[in-house]
Amino acid sequence: MKIQPSKTFLTLAALFLAVAAFAQTNTNVTHYAVKGVFKESRADGRKAVIKHETIPGYMDAMTMPFNVKNPAELKPLKPGDEITFRLSVTDTEDWIDEIKKTGERTPTPKPALPPPLNITQELEPGALMPDCILTNQSGLPVRTSDFKGRALAFTFFFTRCPLPTYCPRMNSNLAAVQKALQTDTAHTNWQLLSISFDPQFDTPSQLAAQANFYQADTNHWNFATADPAVIRQLSGAFGLMFMREGGSISHNLRTVVVDAAGRVQKVFTDNEWQPAEVVAEMKHAMETKP
C-alpha cells in the first residue's frame, strides 16, 4: 500500500522528464545572425574558422571553428571574405548555415557606386557662382555676374510660404542684415537677393509687394524669380529642394554668401543662422579682391 503512490509518482515524474527532454531537444533551437571574416576551411569543409563579431547574448568576438551544416556552402569562399551566417544552437549541438559573402577584405578599395544620372553636385565654398539671369520686382533683368565687385547674399523663398520659421524668417533676417550694413557708409559694395522658386505665382507685382513689406532698399536688395530652367540650375547648384505638395510647396533652406570675386564663400543650410553671422560674412566678402 505504501509503495503504490510512490510508484505512480515515479512513473509520472519519468514521463514528465521524458516529455521535457523531448521538448528540449526538439524545440529549443536558438538562432543568431552573425557577421565575420572567413579564415579557412577544415575537415573537408565540415568546419570553418571564422573571425566573428560579438554575438549578442551568446559570446564575444573571437576567431574560432564552427560546425558547417552544408560543406558546399564554403566552396565559393576565399580566406578574407566578409560573410554573414546563421549560428544555430541547441543544448547538445551547434552549427552554422546560410553563409553569405558580403564583401572582401583586400587592400584594394571597393569600386565606388556609379554616379547617378542627374544629380547636380552642390557647390562648395570657393566655387564660382553660376552666371544666370533673373527678373526682379520691377520686371527688370538681374544678372548674377553683374554682382562681381560686390558681396552678395541670397536666399530662396516663395511669397505664399505659410511657415513663419521658414521663408518669412529668411527674409526678416535679411532685413536685419540690410539694416546693419546700411549703418556702415564706408562699405557700400553689397547686395541682397531673395529668389522665389514659385515663378508662376510670384510675378513682379507680388515680388514688389514683398520688397515693400520688408522695406527693402531696392538699390541693395532685390526680390527676383526666374524661368524654371534657371531655378533648377540654381537649386541644383546649392542643394535647394522643393516640391509641390498638397496645394503648397515643401522645401528645405539655403542661404548663400558670395564674395566680391564671385566665389561661393558660405552656405547656410538651415533656419538657425543669425543676421550677425551673415553681416560678418558680408564684411569679409566685400574685402575680397577679384
Place this chain on the structure above:
Amino acid sequence: MKSAGNHLVPALIAATLIGVAGVVVVFWIKAENSRRAPLPQFSHVGGFQLIERSGRVVSDVDIAGKIVVADFFFGSCSAECLVVSRRMSEVQRLTSGMADVMLVSITVDPKSDTPEALTRYATQLNASTNRWLFLTGEKTNIYPLVQSGFLLSAGEPDNTVSTGFIHSSKIALVDRHGMVRGYYDGLALLAPGWILRDIQKLRSEPQ
C-alpha cells in the same frame, strides 16, 4: 394576382440576401488569399556604406539578417515630410520588443542633415538609438542607393524632381536577405498597421 404579389416580395428579399452573401464570400476569399500570399520580391538593396547619427560608419553588413523598415527624408523639410517620420515612429512603437526588426531613415539632403542634425531630428521622434538608424553621407553614395537599391529597379516611379533630388514619401520593407518586399504610402494613416502585418509575414517565413 394578389397571391403572385405576395410571392414576389419574399423572392426579391431572398435574392438580395443571397446576392449580399455572395459578395461577402467573394471579398472574404480575396482578403484571405492576399493574407496568405507571400510578399512579392522587388529588388536587392545591395551594398552601402553611410554614416549614422553617432558618427559611426554603418554598412549593409550591420543590417544583414534583420527585417528593415526604411524611409527617405530631409530633416529641414517645411511641410509633409514629417508625416512620414511620424509613421516610422509609430512602426517603432508597434515593433517594440522585436529585436530582429530595425528602422532606417536615410536623408536625401546630407548637407543639412549632418550627424548632429540627425541626432536632433531623431530625438524629436523618440527614436531608439540601436533599433532606428538615421543615415547620412555623400549624395553620390546615397542617391544611387535610393534610386537603384530601394526604389527604381522596383518599377516605382522615379520621383527625382528635375532639380536633382529624390522625393519619395514611400516606406520600404526589406527582408533578412536585403530584398525589398513591400512599399507603403508613408502619408497614409494606416501605413504602420500594414507594415506590421507584413513584418509578421516575413517573420513567419522559414529563415
